[in-house]
Amino acid sequence: MGSSSLTASLLLLSLVFMQFVSAADQNNVTIKAEPGDNVILTCKDPEQGKITIAEWKRTDLGSSEYVLLYKDEKNNPGAQHPSYRDRVDLLLIQIRIGDVSLILKNTTTDDSGTYECRVDTEKHVEKLISTVNLQVSPSPPPEPFPVWAKVLLVLPGLLVLALAAAGVSVYFWRRWKPGESLELHYP
Structure with a gap:
């Protein structure tokens, strides 16, 4: 193996590693907020395919209750946990480019927790796209x-x-x- 092919291999390996680290950072985010703040929990499918289903769940809520469920090109409030009704939304225009970031309005300390975003597209089913740790606490005196x-x-x-x-x-x-x-x- 020549030195130029070894260099190229090392360069390719480092690029793959950097993309892996970058994707991991993108998928595990911590957001700090104060009660009453509006926050955006990011969830962008890197493949930017057409999203048919988007599920936002909080890991400590029941498995059948959603923070938000987007299905059949609309939000499904019937499957939503009551504490999130009228407080969450998606930027519907962004869904076409694989962005189902969640807008959470008027946060409370009870909103603190770990949120997961999963999507279905033509290419994959229930793929975990992002995990967001939300910490809502009053500002210190x-x-x-x-x-x-x-x-x-x-x-x-x-x-x-x-x-x-x-x-x-x-x-x-x-x-x-x-x-x-x-x-x-x-x-």
């Missing part, structure tokens, strides 16, 4: 204001106050010299 920042906010005011006190002291010192008596006049 704001951190307390750091002490150093409070000092920086107060320091200019203290500096102005000290300068004003020094100015008043100098004023009275110049007006009243030691050895002279200070007379106060009251009206």
Whole structure:
């Protein structure tokens, strides 16, 4: 085997490996959201064939209940888990190019879980396209204001106050010299 064919073989092997890693990354995604957010759970068939059935399921729900079932060119709400009714949708125009990404509206902490997208096309039946781990949690409370920042906010005011006190002291010192008596006049 010549060095050029060995190089070509190694290049081909590395390309195949990179595509495998890239596809694995595309198929296992973690999405973080806060309650009330709208999120898109991606699911794109790399073969871009005509999708006849798209199933979105959550792994911890019953096997017969769907987050969304797209069949016969429409959504099937009868097979849908009640907590997802009127909160999920697909971009119907994207289905023609193999994209059945799920739009989940007004997320709640109960939506946290692992979602799987499977599709049927002319080429394959119930092929797992993507797995999405959705984590919905409230944003953490704001951190307390750091002490150093409070000092920086107060320091200019203290500096102005000290300068004003020094100015008043100098004023009275110049007006009243030691050895002279200070007379106060009251009206």
